[in-house]
Amino acid sequence: VERPTSPQMASSNPDAPCSCDCFVSVPPASAIPAVIFAKNSDRPRDEVQEVVFMPAETHVPGSQLQCTYIEVEQVSKTHAVILSRPSWLWGAEMGANEHGVCIGNEAVWTKEPVGEGEALLGMDLLRLALERSSSAQEALHVITGLLERYGQGGSCREDPTPFCYHNTFLLADRTEAWVLETAGRLWAAHRIQEGAHNISNQLSIGTDISAEHPELRTHAQAQGWWGGQSTFDFAQVFSLTQQPVRMEAAKARFRAGRELLQQQQGGITAEVMMGILRNKESGICMDSGGFRTTASMVSILPRDPTQPCVHFLTATPDPSRSVFKPFIFGVGAAQAPQVLSPTFGAQDPARTLPRFQTQVDRRHILYRGHQVALGLMESEQGQGQQLRQKQRDLEQEGLEAARELLAGEWAPPPQELGGLFQAFVERESQVYA
Numbered sequence: 001v002e003r004p005t006s007p008q009m010a011s012s013n014p015d016a017p018c019s020c021d022c023f024v025s026v027p028p029a030s031a032i033p034a035v036i037f038a039k040n041s042d043r044p045r046d047e048v049q050e051v052v053f054m055p056a057e058t059h060v061p062g063s064q065l066q067c068t069y070i071e072v073e074q075v076s077k078t079h080a081v082i083l084s085r086p087s088w089l090w091g092a093e094m095g096a097n098e099h100g101v102c103i104g105n106e107a108v109w110t111k112e113p114v115g116e117g118e119a120l121l122g123m124d125l126l127r128l129a130l131e132r133s134s135s136a137q138e139a140l141h142v143i144t145g146l147l148e149r150y151g152q153g154g155s156c157r158e159d160p161t162p163f164c165y166h167n168t169f170l171l172a173d174r175t176e177a178w179v180l181e182t183a184g185r186l187w188a189a190h191r192i193q194e195g196a197h198n199i200s201n202q203l204s205i206g207t208d209i210s211a212e213h214p215e216l217r218t219h220a221q222a223q224g225w226w227g228g229q230s231t232f233d234f235a236q237v238f239s240l241t242q243q244p245v246r247m248e249a250a251k252a253r254f255r256a257g258r259e260l261l262q263q264q265q266g267g268i269t270a271e272v273m274m275g276i277l278r279n280k281e282s283g284i285c286m287d288s289g290g291f292r293t294t295a296s297m298v299s300i301l302p303r304d305p306t307q308p309c310v311h312f313l314t315a316t317p318d319p320s321r322s323v324f325k326p327f328i329f330g331v332g333a334a335q336a337p338q339v340l341s342p343t344f345g346a347q348d349p350a351r352t353l354p355r356f357q358t359q360v361d362r363r364h365i366l367y368r369g370h371q372v373a374l375g376l377m378e379s380e381q382g383q384g385q386q387l388r389q390k391q392r393d394l395e396q397e398g399l400e401a402a403r404e405l406l407a408g409e410w411a412p413p414p415q416e417l418g419g420l421f422q423a424f425v426e427r428e429s430q431v432y433a
Helices: 007-011 122-132 136-150 216-222 234-238 245-263 270-277 365-379 381-406 414-418 420-432
Strands: 019-026 034-044 049-054 064-066 071-073 081-086 094-097 102-108 166-172 177-183 186-192 195-199 291-302 310-313 325-327
Touching (some): 019 166, 034 270, 081 122, 081 291, 094 122, 102 122, 122 136, 186 216, 270 291, 270 310, 270 381, 291 381, 310 381
Antiparallel strands (some): 019 195, 034 291, 064 071, 094 102, 177 186
């Protein structure tokens, strides 16, 4: 089943689903006393992303947990999470937990070869970290611990031709953010305690290493990548000399993202982040070469622990023509059925071996309605503009609700807060009906 892959193979594949952009703003870069997190998930064009809510749970000691490809040891308690994930896999592209931890991942290739065996996907590591941590730093320790024990690997797309990569992560909480960049089981991390920061499919940690794998430097020396005398620059030492084509393109997006953040320094809000995610000119809002931005997320993580975190998720592709809908953890929080993909059990082509030999229709209700609306926005001038206006009005309402909530002007019963996302999903579905 497993076929060897290599960075070379990945680079020769023009449709490789390997570009994403993650952003974070830590005060004083934010306009309000909050950390603001954002991500565009760029994946194969027709891949469906669903939004999944998982309540906090307790588990039988010693039980095993099935992830996308392998089983890992379960922990005794997992936190409630909201996840935006390609519906064929177990993990997630981005998400948040009830403690205000947010994580987004990115594909990256380094000099360290991509393992050919099935292990944990970067997306599995992301979900495991959200389920098991109550701060960004703790999430980092969860990921590095799992990497050490199980490794990362396995195909990252629903296709018979395997496509594998290593991962970088942006982790944020109410007080700070961390960038974690990996190369196989090795890693380096950089702590962000103020200012705005972005990552895009490349190693970005240079000499500014806040934490690292104990064998990182000795391994680099043993491989002949670093002489041991010069200042250790992680990105320089571990980056491929011959970059895959798409990683070269990521550099332009990284620069554009950094510039867009710098222009708004001190005034960054959730709306500013949404605007950046919608930026087509830079390629941040992607639609090219067989893939596009399939889902987006923006989160407000207030410094004040008595204020709720607000997570905006689209559950649909192309943020420039999607609605960011607010989700808040709380008593009434539950799964919105319209953004849940159908399941195929043991017959799922992601589970049967050899994998991905057939295709199944994973579109959820909101995705189907949104597809029709996208078609109209492209072809029917009048009707398309009306639909886009309805989307904007609905999103504005969600942003206004979040603003009033954080300003203390609106204090609904907890049940209503928990059901906010569900209510917005239902209203968006009606717009497309």
